[in-house]
Amino acid sequence: MDTEKIKNDLKYFQQLVGKYNDYNLNVLTDTNPNQEEIFDYPAIKQFWQKTLEDKEKKNYNLAVYIPYCRSRCYFCHNDSAVKKNDQEIDKYLDYLFLQMKYFSPLFKDIIFNNLYIGGGTPSILNTKQLKNLLLNLFDNYKFAQNGVKSMECNADSVTEEMIKVLSNYNFNRLSFGVQSFDKNVLQACNRDYQDFKKVKQAIAWAKKANIHYISIDLMIGLMKDSIQSILNDFLKTFRLEPSTIIAYFMQVSHYNREYVNQCLDNESDFSPRLLYIKSKLHPLLKNLCQKYNYNFDNLNSYSDGIWTFSNKNSQPDMKVSNFESQNNYSTLGLGRYARSYIDKALNYKNFNI
Numbered sequence: 140m141d142t143e144k145i146k147n148d149l150k151y152f153q154q155l156v157g158k159y160n161d162y163n164l165n166v167l168t169d170t171n172p173n174q175e176e177i178f179d180y181p182a183i184k185q186f187w188q189k190t191l192e193d194k195e196k197k198n199y200n201l202a203v204y205i206p207y208c209r210s211r212c213y214f215c216h217n218d219s220a221v222k223k224n225d226q227e228i229d230k231y232l233d234y235l236f237l238q239m240k241y242f243s244p245l246f247k248d249i250i251f252n253n254l255y256i257g258g259g260t261p262s263i264l265n266t267k268q269l270k271n272l273l274l275n276l277f278d279n280y281k282f283a284q285n286g287v288k289s290m291e292c293n294a295d296s297v298t299e300e301m302i303k304v305l306s307n308y309n310f311n312r313l314s315f316g317v318q319s320f321d322k323n324v325l326q327a328c329n330r331d332y333q334d335f336k337k338v339k340q341a342i343a344w345a346k347k348a349n350i351h352y353i354s355i356d357l358m359i360g361l362m363k364d365s366i367q368s369i370l371n372d373f374l375k376t377f378r379l380e381p382s383t384i385i386a387y388f389m390q391v392s393h394y395n396r397e398y399v400n401q402c403l404d405n406e407s408d409f410s411p412r413l414l415y416i417k418s419k420l421h422p423l424l425k426n427l428c429q430k431y432n433y434n435f436d437n438l439n440s441y442s443d444g445i446w447t448f449s450n451k452n453s454q455p456d457m458k459v460s461n462f463e464s465q466n467n468y469s470t471l472g473l474g475r476y477a478r479s480y481i482d483k484a485l486n487y488k489n490f491n492i
Contacts, residue, residue: 178487180241186485187245190469197467197482201251201280203235203272204474204489205258209296212318213328213398214361214389218476219259228268235474236275242471243279250281251471256290260316262297269301273308287312289352294341295332299348302341306348313345318358320375321368327402328361335375342379351453353381359420359446360389360413362402369420370427377431384433384448388413424448 178186190197207222222228254276264272282288289312290305305313317338318330325331342353355376359369376384391399391409399406428435428448436447472479478488 178485183479183485183487184242184245186481187242187471190481190484191245191249195467197469199246199249199251200253200255200468200470201282202255202257202470202472202477202479203261203276204472204477205231205256205261205264206475207231207258207263208260209263209293209332210329212330214318214358214395216390216392216394217259222263225265225268228264231475232268232272235272238473239275239279242473246280246471250283251286252283252468253287254282254289255287258291260293260296261290262292262301264301266298266300266304269304273304277308284309287352289314291316292341293333294337297341297344299344302344302348302350306350311350312352312354313350314354314356315341315381316356317372317376318356319361319364319368320372321364324361324364324368327363328398339379342381351382353379354383354385355379355381357384357386358389359386359416360409362398364416366416366419366423369416370423373424373427377427377433380450380452382450382453386446386448388417388444 206219207228208219209222211219211221256272261269288305288308288310290310291314294315294317302313315338317333318328319325320333320335320338322331325333338355345351345353357369357372357376373384389395391406396406399409403409403412424446425435427433432451433448434451436449437445467482468480469482470478470480472489475489478486480486
């Protein structure tokens with residue numbers, strides 16, 4: 140163990156913490172379900188160094204986390220915060236760039252298979268901030284030409300100029316978190332700013348910029364939804380002709396328990412209600428898929444946590460978020476709350492204390 144190098148690394152990060160005292164850059168946590176342990180950055184660096192020295196062929200992915208949104212969706216159980224102003228985002232990006240530079244020497248000979256920018260809402264960045272993010276990202280890391288480069292977007296915040304910037308960096312997949320088109324459902328979950336026209340316009344901008352791999356996320360089990368409202372969501376989504384539709388089933392957690400209890404007489408009613416909706420939707424969506432030329436990828440089960448639907452007229456969608464489908468893969472996560480996975484060694488999450 141190179142103790143002198145570790146001391147130098149610690150000294151470097153102590154200086155950073157002094158400059159950016161809202162962010163504790165020294166600390167990461169292991170998210171192994173059987174054991175939680177605190178690691179500092181030099182220790183994490185050693186884990187990465189060991190796996191990078193392994194001569195066995197591996198797949199490497201890079202995930203960047205932007206933990207800010209316009210507002211907090213009441214159903215959400217992800218780590219995110221409401222954006223206060225552009226200055227707050229600028230400060231966060233400064234922290235992110237330092238983290239990029241800290242790890243980049245380790246990966247100087249690595250070509251990442253896939254790049255995923257998620258959140259939060261990455262499209263909460265303004266165009267200048269997005270350009271700055273991508274400039275620093277591509278200055279520090281290398282990516283496969285034929286790999287997936289994907290970013291999560293909200294149709295309310297993404298602009299045509301931002302999509303052009305992504306296209307210039309050869310992004311080939313955009314994921315739009317829609318969840319629902321029903322006004323009552325959206326109002327109940329604090330997303331009433333969204334409408335169908337904005338989603339349709341954003342997809343048109345993406346296709347105009349030659350980004351043709353479009354994924355739309357819907358959510359089933361939201362408060363005040365119904366069999367009919369969900370079917371209407373799918374009908375509108377099918378007509379937009381995305382490459383993939385991913386339907387998530389709402390989960391109850393400490394983040395959204397108040398939202399559930401405000402809409403149901405008893406939280407214990409949530410699971411039976413969701414199971415009933417699933418059982419009724421399954422055969423109806425099967426028929427709609429045939430009509431709109433989509434594959435129902437989970438056709439044989441209505442109990443799965445996620446349903447996926449792929450457009451038969453599109454090339455196979457790039458499921459960049461499903462890194463686990465690759466053999467011998469590792470994912471470097473950058474940013475607050477980002478998760479990383481070091482193959483056969485460690486699963487950890489960045490956090491601040």
